[in-house]
Amino acid sequence: MFSLLLVLVVLTQQVASTQVEDFVECEPVDTACECDADATVCIFQLYIERVFTFTKYNYSVPYSHGQGESYHINNMGQFVPLRNTERCIEGTFTKQTGSGSSDNLYCNEENVCLPKSKLCSEPITVDGKTYKTVITVNKQLPGPTLIVHEGQVVAVDVHNNLSTEGISIHWHGQHQIKTNFMDGVGLVTQCPIQPGSSFRYIFKAGPSGTFWYHSEMQSQRGIGLFGAFIVKEKDPISYPVSFIDDPAHHTLTIMDWFREDPEQFAIV
Numbered sequence: 001m002f003s004l005l006l007v008l009v010v011l012t013q014q015v016a017s018t019q020v021e022d023f024v025e026c027e028p029v030d031t032a033c034e035c036d037a038d039a040t041v042c043i044f045q046l047y048i049e050r051v052f053t054f055t056k057y058n059y060s061v062p063y064s065h066g067q068g069e070s071y072h073i074n075n076m077g078q079f080v081p082l083r084n085t086e087r088c089i090e091g092t093f094t095k096q097t098g099s100g101s102s103d104n105l106y107c108n109e110e111n112v113c114l115p116k117s118k119l120c121s122e123p124i125t126v127d128g129k130t131y132k133t134v135i136t137v138n139k140q141l142p143g144p145t146l147i148v149h150e151g152q153v154v155a156v157d158v159h160n161n162l163s164t165e166g167i168s169i170h171w172h173g174q175h176q177i178k179t180n181f182m183d184g185v186g187l188v189t190q191c192p193i194q195p196g197s198s199f200r201y202i203f204k205a206g207p208s209g210t211f212w213y214h215s216e217m218q219s220q221r222g223i224g225l226f227g228a229f230i231v232k233e234k235d236p237i238s239y240p241v242s243f244i245d246d247p248a249h250h251t252l253t254i255m256d257w258f259r260e261d262p263e264q265f266a267i268v
């Protein structure tokens with residue numbers, strides 16, 4: 001009996017040790033978020049919200065619609081405070097790495113350190129002249145580039161912080177073998193993720209290549225709910241020339257952009 005128990009314990013440990021999870025950090029300042037190549041499971045958090053263009057917001061997690069609005073650029077190019085509530089602090093602050101309480105602090109060159117909730121996001125401008133609400137993924141438009149490796153299990157927690165709209169996210173180009181229900185086609189393969197709720201997409205990454213993720217509901221991908229999705233080859237390919245692999249700066253995404261809200265053109 002004891003030996004059987006021992007075998008079971010050893011087996012359980014082996015199963016546990018073969019699964020390596022990477023909780024990928026994907027902050028508003030990270031335009032590309034890459035999963036560790038050695039991980040077997042890549043876990044991402046995507047926060048979906050509406051924000052107004054030309055407006056700075058306080059960073060806060062989870063981001064809620066309208067909370068933390070701070071400044072707005074008027075048509076004279078000046079920032080004007082929107083409310084009398086506490087405003088966020090402007091400037092370049094970078095995350096303090098290390099252990100203990102400094103984990104959540106961001107510091108500037110003068111060594112002034114603040115929690116993320118006191119900092120300002122950069123205003124989103126899109127075409128540089130249109131004042132409207134857009135949809136952001138982790139405070140970004142387009143959403144962050146997500147990078148995984150072929151064969152890894154991808155788990156993406158999508159948090160719908162919109163006020164009234166359901167969402168679903170399609171992982172374009174991914175074959176979803178045996179996970180058709182994770183294909184993200186709202187009202188076809190799943191119920192839309194309701195406002196205020198979350199849903200975990202979970203599927204195996206494949207094939208390799210540069211793809212994108214986008215909303216499959218309404219016209220949301222035309223106002224920001226999209227981003228690049230890169231699946232790196234399992235075995236790196238050797239090329240005859242060398243090149244710089246910098247997806248945070250070298251990934252180009254293209255969107256449909258309407259100065260009006262695309263919902264106005266929906267056929268009813």
Ligand SMILES: [Cu+2]
Nearest residue numbers: 170172173214
């Ligand atoms: Cu698609």
